[in-house]
Structure formats: structure tokens, C-alpha cells
Amino acid sequence: xxxxxxxxxxxxxxKKSNSDLYIEYLNELTHEIESATDLCRYSKTPTEILxxxxxxxxxxxxMILAHPNCPQELITWAIEKKELTEAVIKxxxxxxxxxxxxxxxxxxxxxxxxxTSRIDCPTDLLMDTWNLDYSDDSLLLNLQELVIxxxxxxxxxxxxxxxxLMRYDLNIRCGFEYxxxxxxxxxxxAVPDEVKALIAIQGISKQPDSTxxxxxxxxxxxxxxxxxxxxxxxxxxxxxxxxxxxxxxxLKSSETxxxxxxxxxxxxxxxxxxxxxxxYECLWPELSNNSMVxxxxxxxxxxxxxxxxxxxxxxxxxxxxxxxxxDGDRQWIxxxxxxxxxxxxxxxxxxxxxxxxxxxxxDDVLISCAILEKLDDELYTLxxxxxxxxxxxxxxxxxxxxxxxxxxxxxxSQDVWGVLDSxxxxxxxxxxxxxxxxxxxxxxxxxxxxxxxxxxNPATTKEFRDRLRNLNDDLIKQALGE
Amino acid sequence: xxxxxxxKLAERINGYMLxxxxxxxxxxxxxxxxxxxxxxxxxxxxxxxxxHLIDPKPALYPILLKVDEAxxxxxxx
Numbered sequence: 172x173x174x175x176x177x178x179x180x181x182x183x184x185x186k187k188s189n190s191d192l193y194i195e196y197l198n199e200l201t202h203e204i205e206s207a208t209d210l211c212r213y214s215k216t217p218t219e220i221l222x223x224x225x226x227x228x229x230x231x232x233x234m235i236l237a238h239p240n241c242p243q244e245l246i247t248w249a250i251e252k253k254e255l256t257e258a259v260i261k262x263x264x265x266x267x268x269x270x271x272x273x274x275x276x277x278x279x280x281x282x283x284x285x286x287t288s289r290i291d292c293p294t295d296l297l298m299d300t301w302n303l304d305y306s307d308d309s310l311l312l313n314l315q316e317l318v319i320x321x322x323x324x325x326x327x328x329x330x331x332x333x334x335x336l337m338r339y340d341l342n343i344r345c346g347f348e349y350x351x352x353x354x355x356x357x358x359x360x361a362v363p364d365e366v367k368a369l370i371a372i373q374g375i376s377k378q379p380d381s382t383x384x385x386x387x388x389x390x391x392x393x394x395x396x397x398x399x400x401x402x403x404x405x406x407x408x409x410x411x412x413x414x415x416x417x418x419x420x421x422l423k424s425s426e427t428x429x430x431x432x433x434x435x436x437x438x439x440x441x442x443x444x445x446x447x448x449x450x451y452e453c454l455w456p457e458l459s460n461n462s463m464v465x466x467x468x469x470x471x472x473x474x475x476x477x478x479x480x481x482x483x484x485x486x487x488x489x490x491x492x493x494x495x496x497x498d499g500d501r502q503w504i505x506x507x508x509x510x511x512x513x514x515x516x517x518x519x520x521x522x523x524x525x526x527x528x529x530x531x532x533x534d535d536v537l538i539s540c541a542i543l544e545k546l547d548d549e550l551y552t553l554x555x556x557x558x559x560x561x562x563x564x565x566x567x568x569x570x571x572x573x574x575x576x577x578x579x580x581x582x583x584s585q586d587v588w589g590v591l592d593s594x595x596x597x598x599x600x601x602x603x604x605x606x607x608x609x610x611x612x613x614x615x616x617x618x619x620x621x622x623x624x625x626x627x628n629p630a631t632t633k634e635f636r637d638r639l640r641n642l643n644d645d646l647i648k649q650a651l652g653e
Numbered sequence: 654x655x656x657x658x659x660x661k662l663a664e665r666i667n668g669y670m671l672x673x674x675x676x677x678x679x680x681x682x683x684x685x686x687x688x689x690x691x692x693x694x695x696x697x698x699x700x701x702x703x704x705h706l707i708d709p710k711p712a713l714y715p716i717l718l719k720v721d722e723a724x725x726x727x728x729x730x
Binding site: 541550 | 680681690693694697698700701702704705706708709710713716
């Protein structure tokens, strides 16, 4: 199972079976800016739809220029109007030599250098850019380094420039990737073998192309999700996606569940990568009744925010069991990231004064630390103003990577597990059962985690407890109390 | 009510610290290197006194007096 989707499986299914309906849906999404934006991010959105978005939402032109199916008319318009030049230069769409030449004419030097990074840049523009004056380059903007790298890697590199570049030190670093000139030339198929042999003699060898394995941006938001996320989208499309087994249809009782089989891998991945919070809104709130269960929130500038379940006696410390939700604006996760005086004292005691001054912490922190460290010497007493001062500076200082308890309450827009009808519960169980056969560790763990949550839920019936037992998973068995 | 003498002493220590940090552009770590970690902690207690965060006991006075001497010497260097 891939960790990202190459394409929206439900939208592509409609495209295959009913192209008119496919176009009708995409047109429906062009009305509102939010759904239109989702379409701009989706690499398979066809040109005709992007044309519609260009007209309806001019503020998305820059995004559309970055789309592989960008309409040629938009590129022509942008060049004629001298708008969005940077976006045009970066556009993945092929641009004719004549159009690029007119773009080059109106571009500044930095933009001209960037044009040479385009694979369709013609030889004469490479030469013209090479011949520009780079004497005003600075340490922060070294355009000559970039142009050397771009031209050395270019399939249209003129022979004259190959000879020119061979007079340079082949070890100099250049281009966007800052690789050696010799390496870049060796990786260019337009460079003759005899030249490559000369480079190899100098001890430079071909390095694997670091860009060859690059894939597009991950697709976390399918256009089909728009049918559920945006109320203005015609509800008939939700019905269509429900019938195809869209994961959104499983947890929401107002949606129709399909009589066809749900694809367990797709559903589990949809839940696991946190596209939707529904699975947590469904499986967490009832656990609050279990005295063994605590919910925690952690804010970390390094790892991001996460909320997770802690259950006495069960090891749920694996990262696969933590989601990326914070209490933030969510009404169904409540908690306050505030340390009391005792917590602050403990946090200060866990570090030393030396650590704080070496890290150049604020005066407030250093004074607080000094007060607390010398407090036992009985040379002074701490008054209420001082306590508040330490409390405030401690909360400011230890805010990052702070873990604190939160409470989870039912979200009125999502039925909890015990309220879901048995058909929906059964679908969730089937997803877990199939996923537990998976060889992908990440999803196997996530399926185990869901099984644990259901096992701990007091509303889980005997039928489902039996099904969980039959999964033969140690952690789930522990959660069942066996 | 904080004793006037200790308050005055604390204000003088704050003045020396301000001089070192702002005029001499020293960091706390550099001051620690020149004096000691203990002296710098005590100098910060002087700040806590003038900000009314702590209520000093008489026993603190002679200790701060030593810090005052050390800081005076450092500023004079």
C-alpha cells in the first residue's frame, strides 16, 4: 500500500464509467473558490475545467500555471499582460521557443536565468543568457553559478558552451542542487562520450540523479471529498460516491452505505493519514467513561501537535497511535495547556541554571531559576508577586513540547461507535480484519490501534468482541481484558 | 517592608549588571566565566528584590555585599 494516493480512486472510477457525469461534477466544484482550489491541486484535473476556474477565480491563475494541464491560453495571456512571470517560468507545461523568446525579452536577469532551467528552453536563449553580464552578482544572489548549472544540465546545451564549460574548474558547485559542474555534465545525455571520458579522467564520477525518484506532492484531499466537505455541492454526488464506497459514507449515519464491498486498504489509509477526523470523533468519546483511559495533547514546534490515548497497562506509545490533532479550535477536544506552580517548579528543577544561561534564555527565566534554586537556603521568602512571576515565565518557557491532559466529548455532528448501526460497525470491523492481514507495518499497526479502541469501548457488543478475539492480536486481546 | 540598605545594595548590583550586559555587551555566560555561577545567581536575586518578587532576610545582606564587590571590580576592569 502506498503512503499517498496517486489519484482520487472514486473520481477516476466515475471518469471511466460516465465521462459526462465526471465533467458535470468537476464543473460543480468550480463554483466555489474552496472546491476550485482543491481541483487546482489535483494533478488530473483536465484543461477544460482549469479554463473554467481561470475565468471564475482569477486569483487562482498562479496555481493553474503550476498545473501540468494548464491551458496554453493562460500562458499566452500572462506573457502578453506581463503578469505572473515567475509562475509562467516555473510552469510544467511545454512552451514554444517563440513564446519563450518573447518571455525572455521582457524578463529581468534573474528571470532569464530561471528560463534556462526549463527543459524546452531553446539553444539560442541558452547562449543569450550565458552572454549576459554577471559582474554585479553577490554572495546572496549568484546568478552565474545558477546559469552554469542550468546550462550544463540542459539537453539543448550548445557544443560551443560544452567546450567553454570544460575550461572551468569541474569541481565548482553550481545550479539549484549545488552539485559539481563535472557531475552535472556527466549526467547530461547531450554531452558527447569523449567529453565525459575527459571528465572521468579528472576523477569525477557519475552520481545518481537525485531528482529521478521524486514524485508529485502527496494527495491528501481528493476532489471527491468536496462532495462531503462543501454544502453547496449537489447532494446527488454524495450518493454517487457513497455507492462507490467512499470512506466518508461509513461513519456518518446520514449517508447511505453501499451494498458493494468497501476497499479496506483505501478506507484504512484514508483514516490513518488523518484526512478526516471522523474516526477519532467516532471511537474516542465513549472511552472517557473508562477510568483506565486518559487523553493527552502534546504541542511541539518540532513534531507538530498530536492528541493520543493513554491506557493503563497497554503500550500505545507507538507513533502510529498518535494522530496530528490538537485541541486548538476543536470543540470536541478540551484542555488547557497551562502548568501550575508545582509543574513549573518541576520543569525548572529538571534543568540547570547553567543550561538556561548557556541557551541565552530571557531575563525572566534566569531570575525565576535563580529564585527557585536558592530558595532552600532560607535567605529570603517568595511572595505572591514572585510566585506569579515564576508561574508566567515558566509557562512561557515550557510551552513547547508540553504534554497535558485533555477531555474528549462527543461531537454532535458525528455518531459515536455505540450509536452507529451494526452494519456500519461491521464495515469498520471488516476494514480492521482485512488490514490485519497486511504486510505494511504502518497500516497493520493502525488497524491494531482501531481494534484496541473498539475492544475498550463499553458499548461494543458480544458479537464484535468475538470478532476482535478471533483476530488473534496480542494487544487487542489485552484490551479485551484477556 | 524591605530594608532600605538591602534595597539600595540590590539597586547598585542591578546597575553593575546593566553596565556589563548593555554597555560592555557581555552575555550572562561571559559574566559567569568572569565571576561564578553562584555570584550571577545572587546578582539576579538582587533584581528579584528590586522587583519585589522576594522578601529578603538579613542574612542575605552580607552575601550580596560580596557580590557587589566582585561586580564593582569587574566593571572597573
